[in-house]
Amino acid sequence: MxxxxxxxxxxxxxxxxxxxxxxxxxxxxxxxxxxxxxxxxxxxxxxxxxxxxxxxxxxxxxxxxxxxxxxFVDCHNHYSQTRIVASWGERLIDWLNRYTFPEEMRFADPAHAAAVASDYLDLLTANGTTAAATYCTIHPESVDALFSAAEARGMAITAGKVMMDRNAPAGLCDDAQSGFDQSKALIDRWSGRGRLAYAVTPRFAPTSSETQLAAAGALWAEHPDLSMQTHLSEQVEEIDWVRQLFPDDEDYLAVYQRHGLCGPGAIMGHSIHLTARETAALAETGAAVAHCPTSNTFIGSGLCDVAGLKAAGVEVGLATDTGGGSSFSMLATMKAAYEVAQLRGRALHPAQLFWLATAGSARAMRRPAIxxxxxxxxxxxxxxxxxxxxxxxxxxxxxxxxxxxxxxxxxxxxxxxxxxxxxxxxxxxxxxx
The missing domain is CATH 2.30.40.10 (Urease, subunit C, domain 1)
Known part of the structure; x- marks a missing residue:
């Protein structure tokens, strides 16, 4: 026995x-x-x-x-940004160019990736976070390092190689074919191994060409039980940029829908400035939203309407979004979620905050065992x-x-x-x- x-x-x-x-x-x-x-x-x-x-x-x-x-379950963060947490703000695109992209370049080095992966998992467990969905970098080495460390600890980690083939430094760009092939190889190597799960990970629409978005959609269609994680409607400047890049699509979410990147298992980070059509489509398709309140206030993105999304039937989980988010603590993230909701005229109940930080995030990640x-x-x-x-x-x-x-x-x-x-x-x- x-x-x-x-x-x-x-x-x-x-x-x-x-x-x-x-x-x-x-x-x-x-x-x-x-x-x-x-x-x-x-x-x-x-x-x-x-x-x-x-x-x-x-x-x-x-x-x-x-x-x-x-x-606690953190349904959206960037392990590769662990060492740039608490970097002085600016707006989203400036922040990516000034801090994120230079740091992510370093993950071509397996030793650096392994060191950061260990630090990241230590920070999670110290703060009571036992499972997470996280973004790696374009480098397969970054995925191997994280999954190896998580497997050794027996942790339930969902992660994926970032796919981006434009509007980023040359050293951080793959192409549609290599992004597909490398992601597929990582799925074959890691997905379902122990408590690990792979997520198809196009960073966000502006950093992927039409060809790459289609490739990401095709990869997810080949492996429909996986998660797919990306970013949606974080800042108004970003939405304007998407409108310029994809002028024939009705809105930001429509870009993902057209490429087969919206449905059960899709984790849409942020989702602050949504149209009524986008909110209805998220609910109808079964996609989930990762609410990132410390990041949204730290970078000045806006106030996500969690109560409105839940009332519309959208699954919502809670996320630190470190390193754009300012804390690895889900308690601090719950506090920020409460404050954001207050600014929107709704006081979230303590039970609702704990739900978002546990079962809500697990549902967003399609991981019912956590x-x-x-x-x-x-x-x-x-x-x-x-x-x-x-x-x-x-x-x-x-x-x-x-x-x-x-x-x-x-x-x-x-x-x-x-x-x-x-x-x-x-x-x-x-x-x-």
Whole structure:
């Protein structure tokens, strides 16, 4: 019989999407709860006393008053930009030219790619992020480095080689054929290996020719179970540029639709300045939006209408978009999502924020085994300490309910509030050894 581990503490889980059901009812809180883990999977989530009685021989890990939750899922970031996080702003295209492209040139060197991949995964787990969808560079070496490091850690990582054949430095351009061939070889080498998943990754419409967009669409059509990730309607200048490059298309999303790059498994980063037609098309086709609030405010892009997208039937996940985003912390990203929603006239409930950062992102990535504290899900779990810092301790000591505590963690928490991160049942910090 496989050995069992029983994690004890407060637990939070979901029985419904809190955008579709009353948030207070969608989140399930157990003051004295437990999570039974076996062979990297969650076997049960229930009251602690019942689990102890039913599994008396399970190894016990007592987390006290810490809150056990599904690990965070970041559905859009750029691992290759790890070392340029917090670079002084400017607008999107200027930022790409000044910081991103010079840094991405370095990923032709496998040693550099491997070092950054290790740093990136360390930063994820330190902040309680147990799964992510990320962009590599045009270099196959960048994909190999990331997947090798993620495989060694047992992490659920979705990633892909960026495809771009124009409007970028020569050293960062492939061509339609090489982009297709290299991506296909990487799919054959990595997709479905362990907990790894490949995403077809045309960077965004302005950096791909018609021929390359068609090639990306053909590649995705050959592998329809994969994800496809790109950027959509991040800044108004970008939208104007797309209109100039593709004058015969009705709007930005129509460019992707025409090339077979919109549908279930499509993760559209940002999606701020959408037309009514684009919003309806996202919902109709089953494409998802990655909401990147720290990036959108840091680079001055705009305020994504998360509540409006959800009301229209669009799947939405939460994302750091590092390094354009300003933090690797999903708590900080939830805080920014709350503030952006406030500026749009809607206060997101704490349950909705935690949903976006876990199950919402997992749905966007089409990875049902992650982002849930539920039987059958991967044992990617975090423990949140509501008294991790003096300001958190004094605030949560007077909290009136679990939602008050969760909201305080969102607004005041950082990596210090992540007391443990388990990847497939294995602790990464050793706090409860």
């Amino acid at each position: 496989e050995s069992e581990t029983l994690l004890l503490g407060q637990t939070i889980s979901f029985n419904a999407d809190p955008f579709d059901a009353p948030p207070d009812d969608a989140l399930v809180w157990r003051r004295r709860g437990g999570v039974l883990v076996r062979a990297g999977r969650i076997e049960a989530v229930a009251e602690a006393a019942a689990l102890i009685d039913a599994h008396p021989h399970a190894a016990r890990v007592n987390c006290g008053d810490h809150i056990l939750a599904a690990g 982002g849930r504290l539920a039987p059958g899900a991967a044992a990617d779990i975090i423990a949140l300490d509501p008294a991790a810092t003096p300001v958190l301790a004094q605030r949560t000591a007077r909290a009136k309910d679990i939602f008050d505590i969760l909201f305080a963690l969102v607004i005041l928490g950082d990596d210090r509030a992540i007391s443990e991160t388990w990847i497939a049942g294995h602790p990464t910090k050793g706090c409860y050894a």
